[in-house]
Amino acid sequence: MTTTDKHTAMITGLRELATFLEANPELPIPYEVSALCFPARSTDAEMTAEVDRIATLLGAEVDAEDASYGHYRTGINFGPVRYGALAVLAHRRARYDAETSYIGCVEPDSAHAA
Template sequence: MTNDDHRNALIAGLRALADFLDANPAVPVPRSVNVLHFPHRATDADMCAEVDHIADLLGAPVNQEFGHYGASVRFGPVEYKAVAILAARRAQYEADRSYEGCIQPDPVPDQNAAQAA
């Protein structure tokens, strides 16, 4: 699928979803929707340059927090956001995940048994 095909399919899908929700008011909707674009993994400088370019297209400021470099624009409860996850944050995430399975939480009491007592 080409980029144009993907873009057209995404736009058509969003419109179809909006039409479906409009025609089916009994279907619940979320409080907000986030459309996220992540640059392809590259150097931090390359990913930030892509986000900078998108920020210019959006007319939005760039922000950097928690190891993420991004820009976004809101349409009511709908947000389009371009975000690069920088190398240091990815490394921290992988370090945190290296402990997966090593730490076990205390058992959670069975809520059904507590209510029956």
């Protein structure tokens, strides 16, 4: 699928969702809707440059509060709908990999379960 096809498919899907929600008022409305883009995995410098580029196109700032979590983020809101971009930096990906490296390898002792 080309970039143009993906762009068209996303817009079509959003319109179909809006039409569907409008036609089915008995359905609960989500708290929010988020369209989040991730730059291709690369160096931190390349990924943050892509988020900076997107921020410029949006006329938005980069959210510095998330930097301590290893996230480099920007975005804008349209009411409860958000369009944004997020780069997960190398040190955060490494920490996540380390934290999850034992998944499935350690079983709790059920005799001591509360």
